[in-house]
Amino acid sequence: MFSLMANCCSWLKRWQEPVRKVTLIMVGLDNAGKTATVRGIQGESPEDVAPTVGFSKIDLKQGRFEVTIFDLGGGKRIRNIWRNYYAESYGVIFVVDSSDIARMEETKQAMIEVLNSPKISGKPVLVLANKQDREGALSEADVIESLSLEKLVNEHKCLCQIEPCSAIMGCGKKIDKSIKKGLYWLLHIIAKDFDALNERIQRDTTEQKAYEEQKKLERAERVRRIREERGSRTSD
Amino acid sequence: MRALLSIIQRLKGSPEKELCIVLLGLDNAGKTTLLKRLASEEVSTITPTQGFNIKSIHSHGFKLNVWDIGGQRSIRPYWRKYLGSTDLLIYVIDSADQKRFEETGQELAELTEEESLMGVPLLVFANKQDLLTAAPAAEIAEGLSLHTYRDREWQIQACSALSGEGVQDGMNWISSQIMNRKK
Ligand SMILES: Nc1nc2c(ncn2[C@@H]2O[C@H](COP(=O)(O)OP(=O)(O)OP(=O)(O)O)[C@@H](O)[C@H]2O)c(=O)[nH]1
Ligand SMILES: Nc1nc2c(ncn2[C@@H]2O[C@H](COP(=O)(O)OP(=O)(O)OP(=O)(O)O)[C@@H](O)[C@H]2O)c(=O)[nH]1
Ligand SMILES: [Mg+2]
Ligand SMILES: [Mg+2]
Numbered sequence: 001m002f003s004l005m006a007n008c009c010s011w012l013k014r015w016q017e018p019v020r021k022v023t024l025i026m027v028g029l030d031n032a033g034k035t036a037t038v039r040g041i042q043g044e045s046p047e048d049v050a051p052t053v054g055f056s057k058i059d060l061k062q063g064r065f066e067v068t069i070f071d072l073g074g075g076k077r078i079r080n081i082w083r084n085y086y087a088e089s090y091g092v093i094f095v096v097d098s099s100d101i102a103r104m105e106e107t108k109q110a111m112i113e114v115l116n117s118p119k120i121s122g123k124p125v126l127v128l129a130n131k132q133d134r135e136g137a138l139s140e141a142d143v144i145e146s147l148s149l150e151k152l153v154n155e156h157k158c159l160c161q162i163e164p165c166s167a168i169m170g171c172g173k174k175i176d177k178s179i180k181k182g183l184y185w186l187l188h189i190i191a192k193d194f195d196a197l198n199e200r201i202q203r204d205t206t207e208q209k210a211y212e213e214q215k216k217l218e219r220a221e222r223v224r225r226i227r228e229e230r231g232s233r234t235s236d
Numbered sequence: 237m238r239a240l241l242s243i244i245q246r247l248k249g250s251p252e253k254e255l256c257i258v259l260l261g262l263d264n265a266g267k268t269t270l271l272k273r274l275a276s277e278e279v280s281t282i283t284p285t286q287g288f289n290i291k292s293i294h295s296h297g298f299k300l301n302v303w304d305i306g307g308q309r310s311i312r313p314y315w316r317k318y319l320g321s322t323d324l325l326i327y328v329i330d331s332a333d334q335k336r337f338e339e340t341g342q343e344l345a346e347l348t349e350e351e352s353l354m355g356v357p358l359l360v361f362a363n364k365q366d367l368l369t370a371a372p373a374a375e376i377a378e379g380l381s382l383h384t385y386r387d388r389e390w391q392i393q394a395c396s397a398l399s400g401e402g403v404q405d406g407m408n409w410i411s412s413q414i415m416n417r418k419k
Contacts, residue, residue: 050405050412053373054360054382054391077374078392084383212384216345223342230309 022190023068025085027114028095029107030075033130036167037095037179038071043172053078065187069093079110086119087204090190090197093126096143098164099134104146111147115156119204123197124189125153126182127162133169140164161185254299255414256321260347261328262340263307266363269397270328271304274407279398284308288318296411312343319352324359324410331362331370341380348385357413358390359406366396389413
């Protein structure tokens, strides 16, 4: 009876907690397995993925969290869009192809670039050491070393967890437990210091939105003028 | 995505699923050339489109009805008439026509504010990559401020409708979108 009451109380307490909206960005080199990972999380088949040269997102509910994950293209030519999403992200999921040893240096450089951003420093980072199913895949410890991960996250005051995993193992309930564990960890860290983090993100995004809005208005005005000029010359 | 999902669910059980894809972009962007390429037709003689062309393309067990609508300024006001049940929007850009990046970006921004296109996935073909003066896809993404489109999935694909390069990759993205929402 007593335990039932206690259960009820904790349930009630949980229920009273506000719903928290959290945005995460998923980055990493092309072919690392980002899209396969989000597909699996979403309960869709992680097979049949095409390279992302752009943006896609998934929404999921996790306890009292409404989580949105941005899956961004990792190819060299599109990588520079990542920075547009830093301001609004509460945390980073960085996916690594652990079996692609030749690209570890490039992976490291890409990660340095992400963490170096003042909009990211201090935010939690989950590293998914993916493709563990492949022969010759680097172990967790080897990935940490190849990326000088410890030094890097300490430098930027980012709490970090690394999970060795395989995104193609299954989807939905059968998804690799390490991915789930990593996601829980990330949300747990975000919840711990939510108010401060949230305040920072609100501030940064308001600033960015205002800037984007300004740019948009300026462009609309320039185009309006071009159309007007053309209109007065010809009747196209 | 929701529109796509609902149409697929609605058509579940029918032998072949049908999707409506609209091809838009400024005049001279290469829409008609691209459509012909998708339908494996001759691409040498193409004149500016006064109204629209429509083609059915069969791919991965789907029937894609693709509408190619003229991009001349005088026709653009009619674009909206074709958007009713769009499942996917393909927007074509002449990557070598840097002078008009702002204009094409503005047209796209105005279009995507249309209610019927809410959440509809967007594939941007950065066309005419065979020309030396073509801007790379990443630069075009930046120029079009694609990162401000957060309510829909988008993909930018460099291609040449003339040579066919990159066109299939764009189609693969479309089918991977479709295939994964099938269940
Ligand atoms: N063996 C193995 N293959 C995987 C795993 N995860 C992803 N892949 C494969 O790796 C390839 C790339 O996966 P994607 O999910 O498209 O990679 P991405 O990080 O989204 O790449 P971009 O979109 O180009 O940035 C696909 O062929 C996947 O099937 C894994 O855990 N093990
Ligand atoms: N070099 C090059 N030229 C292209 C390419 N695609 C189309 N063109 C040329 O661009 C011109 C316009 O192509 P269209 O396909 O008619 O363009 P459109 O977008 O249908 O134009 P409207 O019907 O007026 O809206 C033609 O001369 C094409 O041959 C390409 O990939 N490379
Ligand atoms: Mg991807
Ligand atoms: Mg045409």
